[in-house]
Amino acid sequence: MNFADRLLAAIDEKGTPALVGIDPRYESLPRALRPDDSPSRLEAARALAEFGSRIIDVVAPLVPAVKPNLAFYEAFGFEGCRAFEETVAHAKRKGLIVIADAKRGDIGPTAEAYARAVFDVVDADAVTLNPYLGLDSLAPFFARVPDGKGCFLLVKTSNPSSKDLQDLPLGAGKVYDAVAALVRSWAEPHVGARGWSAVGAVVGATFPEQAAALRAAMPRTPFLLPGYGAQGGKADALRRAFAADGRGAIVNSSRGIIFAFAEEAYRERYGEDRWEEAVRQATLAMRADLARILPHTGPEA
Amino acid sequence: MNFADRLLAAIDEKGTPALVGIDPRYESLPRALRPDDSPSRLEAARALAEFGSRIIDVVAPLVPAVKPNLAFYEAFGFEGCRAFEETVAHAKRKGLIVIADAKRGDIGPTAEAYARAVFDVVDADAVTLNPYLGLDSLAPFFARVPDGKGCFLLVKTSNPSSKDLQDLPLGAGKVYDAVAALVRSWAEPHVGARGWSAVGAVVGATFPEQAAALRAAMPRTPFLLPGYGAQGGKADALRRAFAADGRGAIVNSSRGIIFAFAEEAYRERYGEDRWEEAVRQATLAMRADLARILPHTGPEA
Numbered sequence A, B: 001m002n003f004a005d006r007l008l009a010a011i012d013e014k015g016t017p018a019l020v021g022i023d024p025r026y027e028s029l030p031r032a033l034r035p036d037d038s039p040s041r042l043e044a045a046r047a048l049a050e051f052g053s054r055i056i057d058v059v060a061p062l063v064p065a066v067k068p069n070l071a072f073y074e075a076f077g078f079e080g081c082r083a084f085e086e087t088v089a090h091a092k093r094k095g096l097i098v099i100a101d102a103k104r105g106d107i108g109p110t111a112e113a114y115a116r117a118v119f120d121v122v123d124a125d126a127v128t129l130n131p132y133l134g135l136d137s138l139a140p141f142f143a144r145v146p147d148g149k150g151c152f153l154l155v156k157t158s159n160p161s162s163k164d165l166q167d168l169p170l171g172a173g174k175v176y177d178a179v180a181a182l183v184r185s186w187a188e189p190h191v192g193a194r195g196w197s198a199v200g201a202v203v204g205a206t207f208p209e210q211a212a213a214l215r216a217a218m219p220r221t222p223f224l225l226p227g228y229g230a231q232g233g234k235a236d237a238l239r240r241a242f243a244a245d246g247r248g249a250i251v252n253s254s255r256g257i258i259f260a261f262a263e264e265a266y267r268e269r270y271g272e273d274r275w276e277e278a279v280r281q282a283t284l285a286m287r288a289d290l291a292r293i294l295p296h297t298g299p300e301a
Helices: A003-016 A041-059 A070-074 A078-094 A108-121 A135-142 A163-164 A177-192 A207-216 A236-242 A264-270 A275-293 B003-014 B041-059 B071-072 B077-095 B108-121 B135-142 B164-165 B175-190 B208-217 B235-241 B264-270 B277-295
Strands: A018-022 A064-069 A098-102 A128-131 A150-154 A198-205 A223-226 A249-253 B020-021 B067-069 B098-105 B127-130 B150-156 B201-205 B224-226 B249-253
Touching: A003 A150, A018 A041, A018 A275, A041 A064, A041 A070, A041 A275, A041 B201, A064 A078, A070 A078, A070 A098, A070 B108, A078 A098, A078 B077, A078 B108, A078 B224, A078 B249, A098 A108, A108 A128, A108 A135, A108 B071, A108 B077, A128 A135, A128 B135, A135 A150, A135 B235, A150 A163, A150 A177, A150 B264, A163 A177, A163 B175, A163 B224, A177 A198, A198 A207, A207 A223, A207 A236, A207 A264, A223 A264, A223 B077, A223 B127, A236 A275, A249 A275, A264 A275, A264 B277, B003 B098, B020 B041, B020 B277, B041 B067, B041 B077, B041 B098, B041 B108, B041 B277, B071 B077, B077 B098, B098 B108, B108 B135, B108 B264, B127 B135, B127 B224, B135 B150, B150 B175, B150 B208, B164 B175, B164 B208, B175 B201, B175 B208, B201 B208, B208 B224, B224 B235, B235 B249, B249 B277, B264 B277
Parallel strands: A018 A064, A018 A249, A064 A098, A098 A128, A128 A150, A150 A198, A198 A223, A223 A249, B020 B067, B020 B249, B067 B098, B098 B127, B127 B150, B150 B201, B201 B224, B224 B249
Antiparallel strands: none
16 A cells, blocks of 8 residues: 555544654653663663653554654664664554655665665555665665555754755755756555555755645645744644645654653653653644644544 | 874875775675575575675775775665674774765764764764755854765766766856865865865766866865776876865775676686685775876885
8 A cells, every 4th residue: 555545544534634743852851761861872772772662652542643753862872772672663563654764875785774664574555765866776665665565854954054055046946946856756656546656755844835735846745844843833834735635644743752850841740750741731632733734534533 | 083084194194095896786796695595585695794894904005095985884784784893893993994985864863863874883983974855954064064074975976877967057056066165165174284175075987077177166175086996997088086185085986896706807717716806806906007197105004
């Protein structure tokens, strides 16, 4: 089954396009999970795995997908990489779609090895990729579309410095417009039964005007919208990153969900001891926020 | 000591700017190291670690640096990641500069985690990075220059599809020219005692004309030139990727060295049993080839 069809079905089932980013910065974990400020790599990795599993247990009934970022695991070496594998496996057992946030990009034979790493070793459903090296660096991932795998190519990222290269003027538009045109052509052969491609795009929720323009430029490309919540992206501004029928995008929140216990809105009410309830409330709040702009979704779990 | 100063000193000491890329595709290993065609992840990882150590033992007296690529290790999960760590540690013990070929690129807080992974967990001396996300994605790596760390930013990669995005016309040049201008400005604050920056650039040896133009565009930026050898890059064409005094670049060969036993030039003479001697001869041949174009280096080990 095409990845886009699977993703849309999961969004329908859960009634929301909310995506939870698992970016487990060790220093930010609830105190109960990190008794040591100077942990060994193994201790830190165990804490990341425990934290990830508990996040997943809370959000699995509420969202279609999670997006763990490999960097926070690699920061603790191979022990951390094992924790990443455990986290992905746990999310899969809970029925979640897993998008490995890896932002990989390398030449052909090397890209094959990365595709094997994310799709075979850890069995992620999709992966984020950097398009700077062009088609032959992406083809080994596209080749896995028949296996139900997908990818999201960076087009316009959510960070302030995305302007440095992505916003340079090129032709009638910007560099990211040219990348969007490439992604559109690369995505076309991988369109599934419901009209959306297994080849998606990362478009920062922090740049809603650009996201709206990019929606028109890549009409069959699912968007992964990072930057909602802690990075400042607002739901109302995001409506136009979706298609007219309210489909075609998933909205990611990482810190705003997983570290909700540290946010002003939840800190006093739940405190660090009840951090999982803060995760649940923050996820429900995000669902409700998105439901306002997307009539086909519902705020109730 | 600034990374560029360390790199230049190592090039002087070894008398060559040859760099050995360790891309250990399991299926290509000498038969004696891979008795099993369907290895467990642990068996495969052990084979990669053994292969890497033996490559390093052969080339350590002959070259200043090695460049292991993480993808081939990640293809065997956390066990593979452990083999990568062992390989880097072995190369460091042998006095080699280690460039982790990771091509990472992510937003600020995530980039910090990646910097920790490559510089603290595995103690690589430098890392390859993708510049598509701009300065804030690179700053956590630049912040490590005072620790002697360096990086090489992808400007014009060696693969055919590098044209897809990198060669699009932008202003008076191409996208890669604009990236070069950014790299030049980012590199300037990190220039060491010998006039070269700890912030380098990856420029494909497969595009010698572009490499020559980029040399002028980034006068203080060390180049990592991949694509020599198996990918078709020739030494003569590369001369202009170096500065007038023959400095400022390192030339990478991966398959042409580590899998030399499978190349026509060495297969019959050494065979698979004497694969290490093939590695040594291929490294010596590369040294001699580069010495022809660089008078300050010498072909003798």
